[in-house]
Amino acid sequence: MKALVVIANPNPGSFNYALLDRVVGAFRARADEVRVLDLYQMGFPPVLSALELEALQRGEVSDEIREQQANIRWADTLVFVYALWWFDRPAILKGWCDRVLTQGFAFRYTENGVAGLLGDKRAVVLVTAGGSEDEFGEMGVSERDLLLPMALGTLRYCGVRNVVSRVFFAVPTESDAVRSRFLDDAADMIHRLPLDNARA
Ligand SMILES: Cc1cc2nc3c(=O)[nH]c(=O)nc-3n(C[C@H](O)[C@H](O)[C@H](O)COP(=O)(O)O)c2cc1C
Numbered sequence: 001m002k003a004l005v006v007i008a009n010p011n012p013g014s015f016n017y018a019l020l021d022r023v024v025g026a027f028r029a030r031a032d033e034v035r036v037l038d039l040y041q042m043g044f045p046p047v048l049s050a051l052e053l054e055a056l057q058r059g060e061v062s063d064e065i066r067e068q069q070a071n072i073r074w075a076d077t078l079v080f081v082y083a084l085w086w087f088d089r090p091a092i093l094k095g096w097c098d099r100v101l102t103q104g105f106a107f108r109y110t111e112n113g114v115a116g117l118l119g120d121k122r123a124v125v126l127v128t129a130g131g132s133e134d135e136f137g138e139m140g141v142s143e144r145d146l147l148l149p150m151a152l153g154t155l156r157y158c159g160v161r162n163v164v165s166r167v168f169f170a171v172p173t174e175s176d177a178v179r180s181r182f183l184d185d186a187a188d189m190i191h192r193l194p195l196d197n198a199r200a
Pocket of ligand 1: 009014015016128129130131
């Protein structure tokens, strides 16, 4: 398996980085190939500018974006690790999606509507949240709702239908024991990914 792990967290001491460590470790334990894209460490500029959008619409893609797309092309498994910020991804990851998942690379328009071009990939989406599951429940918000922007809005649009996901709730207030179980659960999710078929 070739896994591209994208992490979007500004604090190297965060729980998100502990998740990253466990996920990378779990892939390596299976002898899978792993590449990590640390968007904050890279200082990835997230804003899709007017100039860049015009260029993309003319089919011109910069070297910076081509390099990111080559990583995606290389991978059969895309992993996203991020904290829920305002019910969505941190802006740096949202901007990475805006700029890298371009028309002609990740999707295209056809007579029959939008065609996703990344259908040979699978994805793992690991999200941490400050709120508890009960607090979200009181608002009528399910775990699935929190994953909608990334899993459906972005990945499904690009043709990725095989998405394994998990929201880890109340991360800042849970005990160390629970957080440690969360890390075990994340590693377990990676161990349970089928070995050879990204579409399975
Ligand atoms: C800008 C910002 C926005 C946030 N928005 C939400 C939110 O909408 N819902 C939520 O449950 N937690 C929210 N949080 C809390 C984070 O999700 C939480 O602190 C994080 O998941 C903890 O993991 P970390 O320590 O690895 O960053 C927000 C935090 C920040 C800094």
